[in-house]
Amino acid sequence: MSELDRYLNAATRDNTRRSYRASIEHFEVSWGGFLPATSDNVACYLVAYAGVLSVNTLKLRLSALAQWHASQGFPDPTKAPVVRKVLKGIRALHPAQEKQAEPLQLQHLEQVTRWLAQERDQARSAGDQARWLRATRDSALILLGFWRGFRSDELCRLHIEHVQARPGEGITLYLPRSKSDRENLGKTYQTPALRRLCPVQAYSEWLGASALVRGPVFRGIDRWGNLSEARLHPNSVIPLLRQALERAGIDGEQYTSHSLRRGFATWAHRNGWDMKSLMSYVGWKDMKSAMRYVETTPFLGMAQAEVPLI
Known part of the structure; x- marks a missing residue:
């Protein structure tokens, strides 16, 4: 690993790196998507898992896709209006109360x-x-x-x-x-x-x-x-x-x-x-x-x- 790679890796936390890696694998392997992706691909991916994955998990998937495209020098498809609207629609049609840990009395x-x-x-x-x-x-x-x-x-x-x-x-x-x-x-x-x-x-x-x-x-x-x-x-x-x-x-x-x-x-x-x-x-x-x-x-x-x- 070069000195440059070492400092770039240090800028991202281990947990975040693992989560992003798993998210990219989910997009490519579990869903069968291709990288670099188009905004329509990403929107269809969100639709496929609407109601299956939580909105927070879907947002994590989008963050991982955005990071991958940025690091590879490709335009970020997750910022497209169609992706934002689909995510907003999922949030409206699949509202879910966030699970909270029980406070220790x-x-x-x-x-x-x-x-x-x-x-x-x-x-x-x-x-x-x-x-x-x-x-x-x-x-x-x-x-x-x-x-x-x-x-x-x-x-x-x-x-x-x-x-x-x-x-x-x-x-x-x-x-x-x-x-x-x-x-x-x-x-x-x-x-x-x-x-x-x-x-x-x-x-x-x-x-x-x-x-x-x-x-x-x-x-x-x-x-x-x-x-x-x-x-x-x-x-x-x-x-x-x-x-x-x-x-x-x-x-x-x-x-x-x-x-x-x-x-x-x-x-x-x-x-x-x-x-x-x-x-x-x-x-x-x-x-x-x-x-x-x-x-x-x-x-x-x-x-x-x-x-x-x-």
Whole structure:
């Protein structure tokens, strides 16, 4: 790979590159389209999958096609009026409510944290190193993910060298890059210590148990209690969360890694945070993104915490 190709590849995120590659394959192989495509070809492709694929998925397919044509020096057929009108018609004729992850209620956060603490104590007494480490790690990941409003990829990108925890005070976390940091400038996040459900204490307990001093914060653990050198994959956060909830007696099927972020956003909104403060804390750039995460329907368990975040 040339130096030019290396920098061009670095400009596109791995997940985006994989999604675009899959989208182009879908257009060519699954549908039988040809590249470069005409605007009529693209419009017919949209019609073929109207009502089958969501509008958001179709928009992703269009973005991939636009990127391919631009990179190859061909005119972009996705910008043609016929394509825009077809997409608008699909949106009108196939309206679909966007599926949202269930926000993790505060009472369930308390329940799963309490269970993990019991699990940790039982494993330690039984000399079960793997179970003890997993319970300690999972508690730190869930509490930090909730109170910081992190995505799964942000949790998995955390490195010990970029985290400063001060028990009883707070924690500072630096991410060199994240989905919301389009320019890859890096961003520093802060979260205070709490009297209960404290992410700072949970993080410190995990580092003490794991004896880690550098590298990824959250890693895989084998059945003998050995820690992986590699970070957890973001896709592993959903089963990790669901399994922890299930063990605590909570139906975990309705939750995803976004449940932590939505749970915090809803808690903050119901505890009087204005949208500007919430957007600044979590890192949202526009109101539309923020409102997607705030649960507006009242539900149980989102009572005020003892120590509000500031």
